[in-house]
Amino acid sequence: MDVREVTIDELVERYSVLLFDAFGVLSYSVGALPGAVELIERLNRIGKPHYVLTNDASALPERRAARYRTEGLNVDAARIITSGGLLTGYFAANDLLGSNCAVLGTADSAEFVRRAGGIVVDAAADFDVLVVGDQDCFTFVDGVNAVLTTLLRMFDDGD
Numbered sequence: 001m002d003v004r005e006v007t008i009d010e011l012v013e014r015y016s017v018l019l020f021d022a023f024g025v026l027s028y029s030v031g032a033l034p035g036a037v038e039l040i041e042r043l044n045r046i047g048k049p050h051y052v053l054t055n056d057a058s059a060l061p062e063r064r065a066a067r068y069r070t071e072g073l074n075v076d077a078a079r080i081i082t083s084g085g086l087l088t089g090y091f092a093a094n095d096l097l098g099s100n101c102a103v104l105g106t107a108d109s110a111e112f113v114r115r116a117g118g119i120v121v122d123a124a125a126d127f128d129v130l131v132v133g134d135q136d137c138f139t140f141v142d143g144v145n146a147v148l149t150t151l152l153r154m155f156d157d158g159d
Helices: 008-014 036-046 061-070 084-093 107-116 140-156
Strands: 018-021 050-054 080-082 100-104 119-121 129-132
Touching: 008 036, 050 061, 061 080, 080 084, 084 107, 100 107, 100 140, 107 119, 107 129
Parallel strands: 018 050, 050 080, 100 119, 100 129
Antiparallel strands: none
16 A cells, blocks of 8 residues: 655645644654754744644643743643643543542642642542552652552541
8 A cells, every 4th residue: 555645734734733742743852853843833823723742641731831942842831732631621520629639740740630629638648539640750669559558548447
């Protein structure tokens, strides 16, 4: 099967909105990829709707936008959609507003929970919801051990 090469010009013309993955499409660990700065400048200039998507809940959109700016990418925080940002709708739809939440993740992971209406508590405290926002920023074994210890204590207490 022959696959025809498609240019960015064709994509801009064909689609009403463009979606980019947060890692490896516009930017990589060493900075913006070749042509990315010019592409984002062009999309902003012509008013083409575009968003950056990520399954990472370790950084708030405003923190990501600030990092992108250091790479020359003018991506507004409102154009960054993260998995952590999905907590707001999930908490509302599942009657979790005001729930005590243990968070395994960064300070930004905890802030996603607060913005969603959860109350962040220590993993050693009783909690209603466990949010795993990141696996790299804490000692995994210690974090999971604290959560499991709390869960077992809660089960033993009948909670």
